[in-house]
Amino acid sequence: MNHYTKFAGRFAVLLHELQGRQAVVIGHQRPDGDCIGSQVGLCRVLRSQGIDAVCMNPDPVPRRIKFLIGDTPFFQRDELPAGDRLALFTDCADHGRAGEKVKALYPAPQACFDHHVSNVGFAKRNFVDTGSAATAEVLAGVFLDADIAFDATTAQALYTGIMTDTGQFRFPSTSKRVFQLCAELVARGASPARAGQELFERESVGKLKLLEHYLSSLKFECEGRACIGILPAGIFEQVGATVEDTEGLVDYARSIEGVEVGVLIEERPGMMKASLRATHSSYRIDTVASQFNGGGHANAAGLNYPATLAEFYPQLVAALGRRLAEVDAIRQ
Amino acid sequence: MNHYTKFAGRFAVLLHELQGRQAVVIGHQRPDGDCIGSQVGLCRVLRSQGIDAVCMNPDPVPRRIKFLIGDTPFFQRDELPAGDRLALFTDCADHGRAGEKVKALYPAPQACFDHHVSNVGFAKRNFVDTGSAATAEVLAGVFLDADIAFDATTAQALYTGIMTDTGQFRFPSTSKRVFQLCAELVARGASPARAGQELFERESVGKLKLLEHYLSSLKFECEGRACIGILPAGIFEQVGATVEDTEGLVDYARSIEGVEVGVLIEERPGMMKASLRATHSSYRIDTVASQFNGGGHANAAGLNYPATLAEFYPQLVAALGRRLAEVDAIRQ
Numbered sequence: 001m002n003h004y005t006k007f008a009g010r011f012a013v014l015l016h017e018l019q020g021r022q023a024v025v026i027g028h029q030r031p032d033g034d035c036i037g038s039q040v041g042l043c044r045v046l047r048s049q050g051i052d053a054v055c056m057n058p059d060p061v062p063r064r065i066k067f068l069i070g071d072t073p074f075f076q077r078d079e080l081p082a083g084d085r086l087a088l089f090t091d092c093a094d095h096g097r098a099g100e101k102v103k104a105l106y107p108a109p110q111a112c113f114d115h116h117v118s119n120v121g122f123a124k125r126n127f128v129d130t131g132s133a134a135t136a137e138v139l140a141g142v143f144l145d146a147d148i149a150f151d152a153t154t155a156q157a158l159y160t161g162i163m164t165d166t167g168q169f170r171f172p173s174t175s176k177r178v179f180q181l182c183a184e185l186v187a188r189g190a191s192p193a194r195a196g197q198e199l200f201e202r203e204s205v206g207k208l209k210l211l212e213h214y215l216s217s218l219k220f221e222c223e224g225r226a227c228i229g230i231l232p233a234g235i236f237e238q239v240g241a242t243v244e245d246t247e248g249l250v251d252y253a254r255s256i257e258g259v260e261v262g263v264l265i266e267e268r269p270g271m272m273k274a275s276l277r278a279t280h281s282s283y284r285i286d287t288v289a290s291q292f293n294g295g296g297h298a299n300a301a302g303l304n305y306p307a308t309l310a311e312f313y314p315q316l317v318a319a320l321g322r323r324l325a326e327v328d329a330i331r332q
Numbered sequence: 333m334n335h336y337t338k339f340a341g342r343f344a345v346l347l348h349e350l351q352g353r354q355a356v357v358i359g360h361q362r363p364d365g366d367c368i369g370s371q372v373g374l375c376r377v378l379r380s381q382g383i384d385a386v387c388m389n390p391d392p393v394p395r396r397i398k399f400l401i402g403d404t405p406f407f408q409r410d411e412l413p414a415g416d417r418l419a420l421f422t423d424c425a426d427h428g429r430a431g432e433k434v435k436a437l438y439p440a441p442q443a444c445f446d447h448h449v450s451n452v453g454f455a456k457r458n459f460v461d462t463g464s465a466a467t468a469e470v471l472a473g474v475f476l477d478a479d480i481a482f483d484a485t486t487a488q489a490l491y492t493g494i495m496t497d498t499g500q501f502r503f504p505s506t507s508k509r510v511f512q513l514c515a516e517l518v519a520r521g522a523s524p525a526r527a528g529q530e531l532f533e534r535e536s537v538g539k540l541k542l543l544e545h546y547l548s549s550l551k552f553e554c555e556g557r558a559c560i561g562i563l564p565a566g567i568f569e570q571v572g573a574t575v576e577d578t579e580g581l582v583d584y585a586r587s588i589e590g591v592e593v594g595v596l597i598e599e600r601p602g603m604m605k606a607s608l609r610a611t612h613s614s615y616r617i618d619t620v621a622s623q624f625n626g627g628g629h630a631n632a633a634g635l636n637y638p639a640t641l642a643e644f645y646p647q648l649v650a651a652l653g654r655r656l657a658e659v660d661a662i663r664q
Contacts, residue, residue, distance in 0.1 A: 168500045170528030176518040182501075183511035196502030201611060202589040212547040215540050257534040279533070 003141030003177060007127050011142050014111050014125045015049055017086075023053040024085040026106065028097040031057050033199070036065050037161025038090035038113060038135040040072045044154040045143055046088075053088075056080045058099040067198045068160055070153040077102060086110040088123075091135040095122040113138055115165075133173035136161025140181045152189025159190035164199070206241030213239065214249045214264065221317045225324055227253040228263040228316075230309070250275045260327075261285060261320055265309070272312040276301045282330075288323050292316070335473030335509055339459050343474050346443050346457045347381055349418075355385040356417040358438065360429040362575070363389050365531070368397045369493025370422035370445060370467040372404045376486040377475055378420075385420075388412045390431040394576040399530045400492055402485040409434060418442040420455075423467040425627065427454040445470055447497075450618065450627055465505035468493025472513045484521025491522035496531070499583075503631070504613060538573030545571065546581045546596065553649045557656055559585040560595040560649075562641070582607045592659075593617060593652055597641070604644040608633045615659055620651050 002008065025043040027035040039055045046053035054073040061069065075081075077099070087106035089098065093116035096103050112123035115132040132138050136158040143150060143158075159182060166174045186192065210231065217229045229249070236242065246264065254262030254277040261283065266273040274292070278285040281298035289295055292315075294303025305312055334340065357375040359367040371387045378385035386405040393401065407413075409431070419438035421430065425448035428435050444455035447464040464470050468490040475482060475490075491514060498506045518524065542563065549561045561581070568574060578596060586594030586609040593615065598605040606624070610617040613630035621627055624647075626635025637644060 163501070166524075167528070168502075169495070169524050170500075170532070172525040174518075174524040176515045179511045179515035179518060183508045183515065186506075186508040186511060192498075192501050192506040193504040196499070197611070200502065201587045203584075203587045205588060208547050208550070208584060208588065212544055215544040215547075218537075218540065252535070252540060255533050255535045256537060256540065 002145050003181065004127075004129060004138065004145055007129075007138075007142050008145050010125055010127065011146055015046075015051075017110065017125075018046065018049075018051045018053075021051065022083050022085040023051055023088055023110070024080065024106070025053060025055045025088050025090060026092070026098050026102060027055070027057045027090055028092045029058050029099050031059060031061060031065075032091075033065050033068075033164030034134045034136050034161040035091040036061055036068055037157040037159075037164070038139055040068050040070075040074070040157035041136060041139050041143075041150075041154050041161070042088060042090055042113060043072055044157070045139075045148055045150055048148070048150060054080070054085075056102075058102055064199050064202060065160070067194070068153075068157045072153070088113070090114070090139075091116075093119045113142075131173075133171065133175065133178050134162045134165035136165070137178060137181060140185060141177070144181070144184055150188060155185045155188040155190035156194065159185040159192065160195045160199070163192070163195055204241070204245065206236075206239050207245040209239035210235065210241045210245050211249060211252070215252065218253055220259075222261075222321045222324055224258050226261045226263065226317070226320045227256055227259045228265065228313075229253055230265045230267060233267045233269060246275075250277045253277075254279060260324065263316070263320075265313070265316075267309050270306055270308075272303075272305045272307050272309065274303050274305070274312075274316065276303075283323070283327055285323070288316075288319050291319050334477050335513065336459075336461060336470065336477055339461075339470075339474050340477050342457055342459065343478055347378075347383075349442065349457075350378065350381075350383045350385075353383065354415050354417040355383055355420055355442070356412065356438070357385055357387045357420050357422060358424070358430050358434060359387070359389045359422055360424045361390050361431050363391060363393060363397075364423075364579070365397050365400075365496030366466045366468050366493040367423040368393055368400055369489040369491075369496070370471055372400050372402075372406070372489035373468060373471050373475075373482075373486050373493070374420065374422055374445065375404055375406075376489070377471075377480055377482055380480070380482060386412070386417075388434075390434055394579075396531050396534055396576075397492070399526075400485075400489045404485070420445070422446070422471075423448075425451045445474075448628070449630060463505075463507075465503060465507065465510050466494045466497035468497070469510060469513055472517060473509070476513070476516055482520060487517040487520035487522040488526065491517040491524065492527045492531070495524070495527055536573070536577060538568075538571050539577035541571035542567065542573045542577050543581060543584070547584060550585055552591075554593075554653050554656055556590055558593045558595065558649070558652045559588055559591045560597065560645075561585055562597045562599060565599045565601060578607075582609050585609075586611060592656065595648070595652075597645070597648075599641050602638055602640075604635075604637045604639050604641065606635050606637070606644075606648065608635075614662075615655065617655070620648075620655050623651050624648070 027039045058077045088111040109123035111125040113127045117130045140158045214229045250264035262277045264275045278299045286301040289301035289303040292303040292305040359371045390409045420443040441455035443457040445459045449462045472490045546561045582596035596607045610631040618633040621633035621635040624635040624637040
């Protein structure tokens with residue numbers, strides 16, 4: 001079966017070009033599961049083909065996805081030993097996604113593997129498929145098409161990349177091919193249970209306490225179309241949580257039936273930090289965030305605004321109300 | 333490809349036996365996604381084969397999985413028009429899982445489709461595969477093996493059954509076959525995004541309030557290896573939740589790092605209802621539930637036990653402690 005016919009010849013040429021060379025597989029800043037999974041998967045396959053490849057990321061690998069690395073040589077940017085390595089970028093929509101320093105270090109990328117819609121192909125050999133759910137999906141398909149054998153660590157890394165970038169198989173990008181490739185990855189040793197365990201079964205008590213406080217604070221505004229929860233100053237110390245533990249909290253507000261915009265406000269001394277999530281990108285919620293020095297994506301935005309809660313809250317509700325009215329007007 | 337070779341002949345015989353007869357596809361009390369998905373899937377395939385089949389369940393279909401039904405004839409127990417229908421049970425580990433009244437109405441089940449480890453085969457024709465993640469997985473495999481065409485509503489029902497009973501593809505039962513079958517179901521019109529939207533983006537305020545109360549009640553027992561939360565009597569009325577809103581709550585307890593068994597206790601007048609979830613099937617947590625009139629899967633079990641909380645709680649903790657000690661002994 002051919003998953004990516006268009007990439008087969010190109011990948012054979014790339015492998016040929018890399019023979020006898022050193023390579024570095026580079027991922028983006030603040031790496032996620034698809035980034036690390038793709039880096040590990042590509043690096044291991046290159047090594048299995050006799051190429052001296054290592055991974056490098058500008059940032060540390062997050063705690064919960066460290067398990068993917070195994071015995072893969074993985075370096076943080078400034079720890080990578082000097083050498084003349086050809087650069088392969090994974091999951092980077094553009095050359096600068098690994099940071100300006102990395103861009104300057106590797107001005108002529110040899111290859112790029114990605115699925116982001118904004119990727120215009122910044123490398124010599126581009127493997128960009130914007131119809132794919134994950135970069136790891138592209139890689140798994142290319143490896144299987146090329147009939148390259150790979151080990152369980154590689155399979156686990158690619159599986160986890162697909163699983164995280166499909167939102168656990170819930171995003172619209174979750175295709176027949178996604179499931180076909182996952183079947184092949186499981187056959188080669190990927191463990192869905194292990195991925196689930198490492199990513200979602202290692203919650204801290206502090207995180208659940210934070211969730212409890214967030215839920216207890218939820219209020220409906222804009223006739224129930226917006227739902228806002230507040231984490232008061234000092235809550236992190238009180239429950240033993242860290243700022244990373246806020247990840248995913250705002251989704252609870254957004255997931256309530258009838259709610260179109262969910263908001264998480266973190267109260268800080270003299271500063272309001274807020275995360276906004278809309279149910280659809282048509283809400284252009286970044287235009288609300290930009291009214292408070294913020295920005296972001298059309299359905300996921302954030303802001304830091306110097307104000308007290310008493311000042312900020314009514315302003316935010318008013319801005320949300322205006323935006324919802326605009327959305328209504330566009331729809332009519 | 334043959335997914336369930338052992339069932340192929342038996343299924344052909346069943347279809348033959350049902351020709352010209354009326355059939356009723358029965359699911360269990362308090363139905364979940366796999367129950368309703370299996371009922372809908374089996375019923376629709378029987379109807380496509382010219383058999384006058386309808387679905388019946390002792391309880392109402394939960395709000396969030398109603399979307400699976402489409403134009404499938406689906407009745408609650410007492411609304412089913414009288415008739416001489418052959419009974420086919422899906423997702424029922426034993427004859428009584430649909431309630432004693434249904435058991436008495438249909439004393440001689442024609443067939444049973446299931447994946448529960450405790451199912452000893454109570455019907456004339458049994459399609460029980462305890463190595464499967466879901467009853468919907470068994471059905472999808474049997475239908476594909478038999479080369480039976482089915483529509484998108486059937487595919488969506490079976491997909492959703494598999495998705496829910498694998499815990500969104502995270503339980504150890506998530507096999508190569510699970511993904512292969514999901515690929516086929518997506519090819520036949522199942523939408524993973526629709527399933528995700530209906531199941532996880534339509535939360536009620538009551539459910540989140542219930543979650544808040546559950547989180548606030550969590551206590552660690554057995555040296556932190558068990559985590560138990562309690563929903564007190566009257567909480568459903570207090571927060572405007574229904575019993576179906578308890579679904580998934582116990583997973584929060586189990587997901588805490590270091591916790592091996594999560595428990596949800598619902599306090600009812602004169603009755604304790606509990607759900608137990610272990611991080612792995614090797615815990616055989618059903619053997620703990622069975623000490624309190626309960627049962628279930630090796631890693632997910634439930635019970636109803638006539639006692640007060642003060643009587644039940646220490647007994648449960650002691651039983652969990654004994655089981656954890658047994659697990660330790662087996663591992664050594």
